[in-house]
Amino acid sequence: MVRSGGARIVMMGPPGAGKGSVSERLADNFGLVHLSSGDILRAERASGSELGEKLKKYMDAGELVPDEIVTEIMIKAISQQDSSNGLLLDGFPRTVQQAQRLGEALDKIALPIQAVLLLDAPEEVLIRRITGRRICPKCGRVYHVDTMPPVNDSICDLCGTKLIQRDDDTEQVVHERICLYHQETEPVIEYYHKLGTRMIKVDADAPIDEVVSRAADRLTRIGLLESKERPA
């Protein structure tokens, strides 16, 4: 359950902006619950369920999964977590309808989204990042062939499994995903702006540690994250 006290942040940005990589590090550093809609949908697919089969055709083509399916899955996932230390939603909501449904669910417990963290980078950087991404099918660790390679070629540092490329990480599909981001997801930024939700824009065209530090500084300064540094 989401309880008061913890920050409630939506992470937004086009494919390859680094939402997953930055979320994972912020969650580790600040004890937040990180829920990635992409990871949750991929886990459903991997389970071999009937719903998982249905998701495959949308995801492999870079299309959005229908709002009603994603919203139900994500609201259920949120309600199952103890996110009293804070909640970081990565990749959800991705349409205005999803944002409205999430808002209704959080309004019921009087705990609205407090900030949107918006990552961005030039399109050629996004494409390089996506086409060079490799993931561990077992533990989910994310690598990049140039910027974050594993120690041993194609083998996960954490669990020794052979790395794979996501089916939707081809250049052709990434163009479709970026296009959909402009059409369907950018209006969500305007939606939160009109609600008066804080908008924190971070330039994500920098080394990952720098991007994480920029995001953490901004969120700490407005009191949504607590600095770990304590006076001696």
Ligand code: AP5
């Ligand atoms: P999802 O998995 O959410 O994909 P996405 O939004 O396209 O985002 P990505 O995971 O591709 O990128 P990211 O920004 O997280 O980048 P990452 O940190 O991995 O969704 C997949 C599909 O699921 C969708 O297409 C759709 O079908 C469906 N779906 C999901 N949510 C949905 C929703 N709400 N509604 C409907 N459908 C939904 O980084 C990418 C690479 O770059 C990595 O290799 C990383 O190592 C590297 N990298 C990252 N940052 C840096 C940096 N600063 N410097 C150098 N390298 C970096």
